[in-house]
Amino acid sequence: MSKMVTPPAVTRMQAVLQKEMVREFLAEFLSTFVMMVFGLGSVAHMVLGDKMGSYLGVNLGFGFGVTMGVHVAGSISGRMSWKKFPVYVLGQFLGSFLAAATIYCLFYTAIIDYSGGKLTVTGPTATANIFATYLPDHMTLWRGFLDEVLVTGMLQLCLLAITDKENNPALQGTQALVIGILVVIIGVSMGMNSGYAINPSRDLPPRFFTFIAGWGTQVFSTKDWWWVPVVAPTLGAYLGAIIYLIFIGSSIQREPQILETPSTCEDRTTPVLPKTVSHPPATSSLTPVSVSPDNRPSVLSQP
Template sequence: MAPGSVLETIRSVLQRTMVREFLAEFLSTYVMMVFGLGSVAHMVLGEKLGSYLGVNLGFGFGVTMGIHVAGGISGAHMNAAVTFTNCALGRMAWKKFPVYVLGQFLGSFSAAATTYLIFYGAINHFAGGNLLVTGSKSTANIFATYLPEHMTLWRGFLDEAFVTGMLQLCIFAITDKKNSPALQGTEPLVIGILVAALGISLGMNSGYAINPSRDLPPRFFTFIAGWGKQVFRAGNNWWWVPVVAPLLGSYLGGIVYLCLIHPGVPQVPQRLENYTARNQKMTASPNDGSAPISGSVPLERF
């Protein structure tokens, strides 16, 4: 096969909608996680170079950058719970669910590997070459969340479900064009501020994973990289909670917003002059549906 035809084949594959959405979720999640995990590494390894506030800002701005990277392609969910909720509420086809989640998981796993390589020397120096999951010299918590001593498994489950529910409810509010949405073009920043605010106000109890794609792939990376089976056994087998609880919490948060707020948003009556003016504008510049009429990011739409 000629090199030209190979390139054409690659281009045609990359232009397919599902492939573009997969790559968009992969890269946006990778960007978010590199910012987030890097900020955690600074807090754990850097003594005075990092802080809990820095972690929240790292993940918040990571979400903002991730949305800028891929918001116009896939919506930049970067979160399997958000994807699940959109599918469960009929806002996205279920056939896209495995595509989105696979992209998110691979992006998150790759970000964990990148973070490990970048901070490899500091990780080894911090614990004298030991890869520990618990204790004051643990480094597994750079990559995944672990329950603190004051929390039980089921209280942690409720905490994760509640915080993720708040996340999804607020995302729906921020992007609801019929309510009081963020100004066009500011959605990435506002959602990033939302993530940072959730961490600052509600993140202490369970580490606010609020995202299966944020927690499980890096945890699996640490298992492979040498931390061992303890990454799954720690905290009374805590690992499954950041996978299941966010799915439930996000779904319930979405239902709460759609049931209590969205139906009550007043509908602006359509006036004849507005209808005529819009028709004239559409006739003058038709849109074949291949691109959005506006340049806004297609995040969560109603």
């Protein structure tokens, strides 16, 4: 039997897909698409479905949508260098844009029926809010800006706590679930004022889609809000990270470093420990550990 020959075009495609940056782009694209399809779909149920949806349902949709997104790409995309930043932004933008287009197609007849065939941004039959966030009447622009900064700061602060291996991180394998629960908590406790975009890719790409799909320029002009979900979450994330590093990160005791003599540099199978360091007792991963002044780890008593 003759061997099957792979066409050159398929070979080139496989080579391209194996490149690290391409894989990270595709992972970011797909994970954002998954998150946004579940999130926007839950909003569509609340707006269009009468008793089929609820505000709690929206929070659960976005929260566990984030969980599924982390599972899709958690081991591929993550911390990145600055040169990869545009690739991640593009992947998230396209994934979110496609998710908005998908929800539009899925719920098109319901949107037309609910709005009477007129795509509006404000008023009793507004449907643009299915895709992007809009300020309620009781909020001003700058109060909404501060709200987004605070909410995103809380998100970033808690994300660092969840993933900080030197502190008290979530158990291995549960990080995605805990992050999803965090998003749900933020939504049910602080979401009503500004819609808690907490990520530029959650708001701007779907808003741009609604502009193209027929809602018009009002999606950008209403209360001049469109730029806030882009700028405020970025500022809030930085502030949340700085606060965590100052209040928590700087106070965490690091484990003593292993010292090596010149003779052990050649043979790393026999490391030499300083005489002042003793091996810590076996403890649960949930048990806080401190380092006493004599460099000996000690288990803190639980209240």
